[in-house]
Amino acid sequence: MMPARWTSALLIRMFAVAAIADPVATTPVDPNLQRAQTAMAELGQTLRTALQEKIANDGVVAAVTFCADEAPRIAAEVSEKHGVTVGRTSVRHRSAANTPSDWQRATLDAFATRVANGEDPAVVASTESNAVLRVAKGIKVEAPCLMCHGPKDSIAPDVAQAITAKYPADLATGFRLGDLRGLIWAEVSLGATGVDRP
Numbered sequence: 001m002m003p004a005r006w007t008s009a010l011l012i013r014m015f016a017v018a019a020i021a022d023p024v025a026t027t028p029v030d031p032n033l034q035r036a037q038t039a040m041a042e043l044g045q046t047l048r049t050a051l052q053e054k055i056a057n058d059g060v061v062a063a064v065t066f067c068a069d070e071a072p073r074i075a076a077e078v079s080e081k082h083g084v085t086v087g088r089t090s091v092r093h094r095s096a097a098n099t100p101s102d103w104q105r106a107t108l109d110a111f112a113t114r115v116a117n118g119e120d121p122a123v124v125a126s127t128e129s130n131a132v133l134r135v136a137k138g139i140k141v142e143a144p145c146l147m148c149h150g151p152k153d154s155i156a157p158d159v160a161q162a163i164t165a166k167y168p169a170d171l172a173t174g175f176r177l178g179d180l181r182g183l184i185w186a187e188v189s190l191g192a193t194g195v196d197r198p
């Protein structure tokens with residue numbers, strides 16, 4: 001369990017960072033944070049486009065295998081390109097490779113609280129420790145996600161079968177529209193190769 005102090009510090013940072021999106025904000029922009037956010041946006045966008053295309057061209061069943069192969073590959077590619085590590089995680093994860101680390105679990109808890117209070121999860125939170133900048137953004141469940149992450153009885157039988165075949169220990173069903181699905185996260189090393197902080 002994480003200390004409660006950590007949670008409130010994280011929430012404070014969420015608001016501080018959200019101000020960057022405001023064009024009139026005078027908050028100095030951290031280049032490492034910017035790099036992380038660029039990579040996170042690219043991962044989200046690339047996955048979304050690839051998934052949409054695959055479903056349109058080959059159907060939902062084919063898209064399950066596609067996601068399984070392509071999601072980790074795209075994450076690795078985007079990480080390499082931007083010199084950060086990006087990925088996705090969730091308390092109820094499909095792939096064991098997306099099991100949350102300690103800081104990710106703490107962040108997931110903080111986001112869950114936000115969402116329970118009716119706030120939008122699509123907000124960026126960042127924290128720094130041991131020369132690593134850690135950034136995360138909530139992912140909300142949208143209508144097309146339900147085909148593969150919705151309540152079990154609403155998933156088409158052939159899709160459910162493809163998911164179970166690939167992920168016997170799947171936890172990522174039973175979500176509803178607007179739920180917090182998980183996080184896109186990034187870690188930026190602030191060591192010698194990192195961009196100097198202002």
Ligand code: HEC
Nearest residue numbers: 063064067068071088089090093094095098145148172182
């Ligand atoms: C065609 C089925 C399919 C659809 C549609 C789909 N997903 Fe997934 N999703 C998967 C598969 C398969 C994985 C595991 C792939 C991986 O990351 O290794 C996954 C993994 C994830 C993960 C990573 C955490 C985990 O559970 O392993 C998140 C977050 C996620 N999906 C969110 C979404 C969102 C948000 C949508 C809608 C915009 C969506 N998915 C639509 C099949 C799907």
